[in-house]
Amino acid sequence: MSYMKALKCRECGKEYPKEALHVCELCFGPLEVAYEYDKIKGVLTKEVIEKRAPNMWRYKELLPIDGAPTVGAQVGFTPLVKADNLARALGVKEIYVKNDAVNYPTLSFKDRVVSVALSRARELGFKIAACASTGNLANSVAANAAAAGMESFVFIPSDLEQTKIVGTLVYGGTVVGIKGTYDEVNRLCSEIAGKYGWAFVNINIRPYYAEGSKTFGYEIAEQLGWKLPQNIVVPMAGGSLITKIHKAFKELSILGFVGPVTTKVFGAQAAGCSPIINAVKEGSELIRPVNKPNTIAKSLAIGNPADGYYSAKVMRESGGWGENVTDEEIIKAMKLLAETEGIFAETAGGVTLGSTIKLLETGRISRDESIVICVTGNGLKTQEALTGKINQPTIINARLQEFDDLVKAAGKEYAVKA
Ligand SMILES: *Cc1c(COP(=O)(O)O)cnc(C)c1O
Ligand SMILES: [Zn+2]
Numbered sequence: 032m033s034y035m036k037a038l039k040c041r042e043c044g045k046e047y048p049k050e051a052l053h054v055c056e057l058c059f060g061p062l063e064v065a066y067e068y069d070k071i072k073g074v075l076t077k078e079v080i081e082k083r084a085p086n087m088w089r090y091k092e093l094l095p096i097d098g099a100p101t102v103g104a105q106v107g108f109t110p111l112v113k114a115d116n117l118a119r120a121l122g123v124k125e126i127y128v129k130n131d132a133v134n135y136p137t138l139s140f141k142d143r144v145v146s147v148a149l150s151r152a153r154e155l156g157f158k159i160a161a162c163a164s165t166g167n168l169a170n171s172v173a174a175n176a177a178a179a180g181m182e183s184f185v186f187i188p189s190d191l192e193q194t195k196i197v198g199t200l201v202y203g204g205t206v207v208g209i210k211g212t213y214d215e216v217n218r219l220c221s222e223i224a225g226k227y228g229w230a231f232v233n234i235n236i237r238p239y240y241a242e243g244s245k246t247f248g249y250e251i252a253e254q255l256g257w258k259l260p261q262n263i264v265v266p267m268a269g270g271s272l273i274t275k276i277h278k279a280f281k282e283l284s285i286l287g288f289v290g291p292v293t294t295k296v297f298g299a300q301a302a303g304c305s306p307i308i309n310a311v312k313e314g315s316e317l318i319r320p321v322n323k324p325n326t327i328a329k330s331l332a333i334g335n336p337a338d339g340y341y342s343a344k345v346m347r348e349s350g351g352w353g354e355n356v357t358d359e360e361i362i363k364a365m366k367l368l369a370e371t372e373g374i375f376a377e378t379a380g381g382v383t384l385g386s387t388i389k390l391l392e393t394g395r396i397s398r399d400e401s402i403v404i405c406v407t408g409n410g411l412k413t414q415e416a417l418t419g420k421i422n423q424p425t426i427i428n429a430r431l432q433e434f435d436d437l438v439k440a441a442g443k444e445y446a447v448k449a
Contacts, residue, residue: 033097034071038062038238041341049095051155051230053237061337062238064095068285077257077288087143087246093282094246095239096150102179103146105135107246111254111403116371121391125401127260128368129251131408132376137174137198138409139167139330139377140247140272145175145232147243152230159184159229163220165213165268165330166195167408172232173202184229186216191329194412212324214335233269237337244272248279251403252289259289261400262351264297264387266379266407267307268331270342273298276405277345295351297396298342299386301326301378302355307339311346311353318343327358327416328378330408352395356385362420364388365410375410383407 037046042060053062075092083089087107088100112128131140145168149160160176161184162168169185176183185199189208199206209216217234224231232240252259259280265273273296280292300308303326310318318339324332336342346353356364361381368374368384376384383404390396410417427433438445 033095034067034092035095035097036065036067039065051152051157051235053235064238064242066093066282068282072286075286077253080253087146087243087250090246090249093249093279094147095242096147097154100146100150101153102149102175103136103142106142106146107134108250109134111251112372112374114372117368120367120371121388121398123391123398123402127251127255127401127403128372128374128406129247129254129403130374130406131247132374132380132406132410136178137167137170138412139171140244140405140407141167141171142175143246144168144240144243144271145171148232148236148240149175149179149181149230151239152232152236153179153181155230155236157230157236158182159227161220161224161229161231162186162233163213163217163231164233165332166191166412167330168233169199169206170195170412173199173204173206176204177202184223186220186223188213188216188329192413192415194414195329198412212322213333214320217333217335241271241275241338244275245279245282247272247405248276249283251276252280252283257283257288259283259292259294260403261293262295262297262396262402264299264383264390264396264402264404266328266331266383266405267298267300267342268333268336270298270307270336270338272405272407273342274338274345277349292349294349295396296345296349297351297386297390298346298353299383300353300355301328301331301361301382302357304328304332304334305355306334307336307342308353308355310339310343316340316343326361326378327413328361328382329413330377330379331382352390354386354389354393354395356382356389358416360385360388362416365417366421368406369410374406376406377408377410377413378416379408380406380410 040055040060085108183204304324321334364385365381
């Protein structure tokens with residue numbers, strides 16, 4: 032049973048059948064999934080949701096598939112961590128980390144969008160999964176396609192982190208490294224999607240893919256006891272996640288699960304690729320593409336973001352704002368999160384926390400309001416960013432005397448048995 036009504040143009044409102052379409056033929060606006068909320072209201076309650084298994088499909092009435100999910104049945108319901116140590120370090124009252132660094136199966140939020148996209152792709156009769164990726168999507172498409180018995184073609188910029196390349200190749204699909212930026216990869220993939228007719232999760236079936244991100248927002252609200260945070264900080268690449276978290280909050284409000292949406296939504300990017308933040312800071316509606324992104328946050332390095340316009344709008348209209356951070360600030364924030372909360376986030380997490388720190392310093396976020404920061408990927412995948420930036424282990428021979436000398440040199444008193 033599906034509550035999907037149609038695909039609907041975000042600009043002119045024209046409705047389309049629920050097929051593999053993504054652009055309006057009248058105005059070239061992006062298409063989005065529309066639902067029958069009245070009917071959903073009749074069947075979905077907080078109690079029904081709470082009785083279901085702890086994965087993202089507990090909100091299935093609000094997701095764009097007709098039958099049961101056939102890909103990624105275990106994805107989601109990652110921890111929302113009340114980060115009291117981090118709160119003390121930042122001097123804030125209440126901060127939470129939504130931790131998709133431990134999402135199943137490929138340790139990033141992309142498993143959410145991929146499981147929805149590929150479940151829908153199979154309903155539409157596709158046999159081959161494909162994507163243009165900055166890394167995490169590559170991992171997720173390759174893994175989830177393998178588990179679903181689908182063939183996969185994954186296209187990436189050839190200079191990605193080695194771990195993200197290995198973490199794609201291992202699943203046995205075809206991986207193509209393109210000598211160029213993500214935006215060049217994406218342009219090529221649009222041509223390939225048109226010619227070969229495969230399910231490119233973030234191109235020709237993007238409206239379904241994007242809906243998967245809503246579950247990140249539903250989970251935050253449920254884990255806060257069906258409350259919305261006063262502030263949320265979200266990392267942005269193409270700008271889809273940030274708009275869908277806001278859509279999720281609005282839907283929960285429509286269903287009466289939470290009150291009116293007053294959450295201020297903040298976006299975060301790396302200084303070396305900030306097309307959306309630049310527009311927000313300039314007060315411009317126009318997103319000027321960044322031709323040559325240059326940042327260690329490769330997962331966010333999209334110079335021409337598909338949802339840039341809409342994400343800037345969400346920040347503006349919610350009363351939020353945006354910030355960006357240098358590579359040094361990214362690393363500093365990654366270390367702070369690890370040292371205070373024991374969470375090893377990838378570079379994108381450093382972007383989010385680093386930007387949060389700046390938003391606090393400039394007073395854009397108030398220190399006595401609740402804050403959720405979104406950690407969307409795992410630090411084990413971007414280890415080279417830390418090369419030369421963290422301490423090396425102390426090497427000694429396997430002799431107690433050498434260890435005793437070490438302890439002495441540290442200058443700290445440790446009790447020893449008599
Ligand atoms: C893809 C990605 C994002 C952002 O995704 P968009 O929806 O394109 O803005 C954020 N963090 C990580 C780690 C990602 O891989
Ligand atoms: Zn239109």
